[in-house]
Amino acid sequence: MSLKRLSEELDFKINLKLNKVIKEVGEITVRSSLIDYAYLVSDSILETQVKLIDEINKNQDLFYTSARGVNELNIIISSSVSDLVDEIFKNEKRTHKVGNLSSITVKLPKANVTTPGVFYYIFQQLAWEGVIIQEVISTTNEFTIIVHDDQIDTAFRVIKELKNKED
The missing domain is CATH 3.30.70 (Alpha-Beta Plaits)
Known part of the structure; x- marks a missing residue:
């Protein structure tokens, strides 16, 4: 029983930190006409x-x-x-x-490197919307996804909604 409580408490702390990181996502940049x-x-x-x-x-x-x-x-x-x-x-x-690709670059807060699940959560939301990711490129505090042009609107909407999501 105490392990179950500990697990629930740990999940709560991780989710709270993850939500904070997601809300602090910075600039989102979209580029088109890529190969x-x-x-x-x-x-x-x-x-x-x-x-x-x-x-x-x-x-x-x-x-x-x-x-x-x-x-x-x-x-x-x-x-x-x-x-x-x-x-x-x-x-x-x-x-x-x-060809016919576009990119979305997301600036992440510094806490992203000490918060488990940041990429998993974002990519999970994109997958649920049926977005196929051609490539992923990341640095310490930003990541770029490459998608086909016909999916850029959906991908942008998903990421923007994550940033603006209410608790």
């Missing part, structure tokens, strides 16, 4: 990526993010430079290229 690329990791992939970064650094209005896993490098970038990406990465092994 998602994935390339196999190779001996030259980072040098190739540096060439791309050198080129796109000249234009601060572009959207660009990347993540490198063990076996693949992922790049999400404004579709206006897709020809540039194709040219620079022509000698790399591309595994996919998906």
Whole structure:
């Protein structure tokens, strides 16, 4: 019985902290006209990526993010430079290229890193609404989800409603 009470008390404390973090979500930024690329990791992939970064650094209005896993490098970038990406990465092994994407970037409060379940709760709400997430990119205090253009309105609504949710 005492374990049950302890469990309920712990659940209450976690949920209270989670709700506080969700309410303190900051700016939500939406971007459109994006393309998602994935390339196999190779001996030259980072040098190739540096060439791309050198080129796109000249234009601060572009959207660009990347993540490198063990076996693949992922790049999400404004579709206006897709020809540039194709040219620079022509000698790399591309595994996919998906267009007609949009992003939602959410600024998180600092407490997100000490609160269990923040991402789970947000992604659970998106899944319940049928939102298919193409990619997720995160830093310590923000995360970006990439969705197909036809789902951006639903995804934005869900995240906005979470932020404005009454207890």
